[in-house]
Amino acid sequence: MPETLFTPNKAGLRIAMVAGEASGDLLGAHLIDALRQHCPDAEFAGIGGPRMLARGFRTQVPQEKLAVRGYLEVLRSLPELLRIRGRLREALLAERPDVFIGIDAPDFNLGLEAALKKQGIPTVHYVSPSVWAWRPERVGRIGRSVSHMLCLFPMEPPLYRQAGVPVTFVGHPLASEIPMQPDKRAMRERLALPQSSPVFALLPGSRQSELDYMGPLYIETAKRLLAAHPDAQFLVPLATRATMDQFDRLLVKHKGWELPIRKLFGHAQMAMIASDVVLVTSGTATLEVALCKRPMVISYKLSALTYHLVKRKIRLPYVGLPNILCGRQVVPELLQHDATPERLAAEMLRIYEDKGYQAEVEATFTTLHASLQADSANLAAQAILGVVG
Structure with missing residues (x-):
């Protein structure tokens, strides 16, 4: 001090x-x-x-x-x-x-x-x-x-x-910072990622306490995505050295060390833009994904007591900022007991295969972006x- x-x-x-x-x-x-x-x-x-x-x-x-x-x-x-x-x-x-x-x-x-x-x-x-x-x-x-x-x-x-x-x-300052039409191809070239392989961004949260809940869940989800697409690549941006070290420990503990994961120190927007679908912990990052015009699955887990107390006070049917701001469920939310590796992977794969839905999401998020600039x-x-x- x-x-x-x-x-x-x-x-x-x-x-x-x-x-x-x-x-x-x-x-x-x-x-x-x-x-x-x-x-x-x-x-x-x-x-x-x-x-x-x-x-x-x-x-x-x-x-x-x-x-x-x-x-x-x-x-x-x-x-x-x-x-x-x-x-x-x-x-x-x-x-x-x-x-x-x-x-x-x-x-x-x-x-x-x-x-x-x-x-x-x-x-x-x-x-x-x-x-x-x-x-x-x-x-x-x-x-x-x-x-x-x-x-x-x-x-x-x-x-x-x-x-x-x-x-x-x-x-929202992110609405001015993020380009209206992010270039996925150029970002993949910058990150030396294959253009034709599926790329999934995993954003387990910026807080160490979030990683305790979401890190293992996202690692297990990645295993299932890789089983469905053996050529898949995963990007995991982490905000601090502490969370990066913590995620490394989780990879060892949950036998995810051999997953094709590239950790990024910060650079969350780069990961979002380069990806096909994003798995993201509810919070400000969900809006960032929307401004990058990417489809996503929003997830969150809390202790049982905290979830019970919070759920009673929430007045809206959604927790993700993109859904709240659009006034409807544009992207899926899988929370608490619904947040399982099987269900998260299934939603991610469904979105990856549905090009029409991807285009609809991009158009909706473009309109949202303009309203926040x-x-x-x-x-x-x-x-x-x-x-x-």
Whole structure:
């Protein structure tokens, strides 16, 4: 932990940020770039990941410390998470940045934002919690914690305006980053992959706790896909060194070491674009696959207790962002007890064989892509600077 987050007595804005996982790290990196366009001397510190660190961000603890999912898993990690938040809160109150930006991670960030706002530090939350899907009563509490909300999806701002919470729709930065027509052939050439063989991307999640559940499931699914297509290739992008090492251990444990798997350090979009079908853990990555115009099977597994508690609170019939945003089931979702290697492999093979369905998915996701395009990072930067004044 650095003695101070920011350089003492240095001119320029001091901007504190917390990004809790890989998707937040990507948003944070784009935001740092956009803010530096307006404020070249700005300093950035808090908790962030490798993309933010590459831009000079100072992190108090490794981002992986916050990447915990599920009620039971969070309970086990709660003492350490509370210590981290308490130390960061003390540091921020002592150094008083010009603004604090919580990037997603609402369970960690909203409480921190409330404490900072109470002490006169402006707070911005970037990525609305899924209040349209579950626990809508959170909007009022969120409004007491944040000075401004930045929303990625067009159905979110009316919920906040109705509650009197200042809000800006900024679109999704991935919609500007990912080309409207990704080139699968060119990407396969770049990755030295055969053009005619089936290529499946497996995205088991960016968190170590997700890999515990999804890694073995995806390895067993790959075995069945290979049995059906002996020339199949598998791409597995992993966000951090820790998750890459963890996946290696899972390959050994589950006798998947001889599978034709190529692990990529990051480069998830490259894997998506090069693939025929993607098997993806529910989360932001599902939207990334949709913007790459690839068909997918969405899956997720939790502890039995966590799944029971979460299922009771969800208000929508889908969990995958592409299905939620399209308002219908465009791609299959196999969750919890339905998430078996046999069923996942069967859906992947069905999609691979159905070229008409693939074309329909591509057209649907092209329309979705257009609806989310905006100069997201710059819009977010302008809203943040407006809060700073």
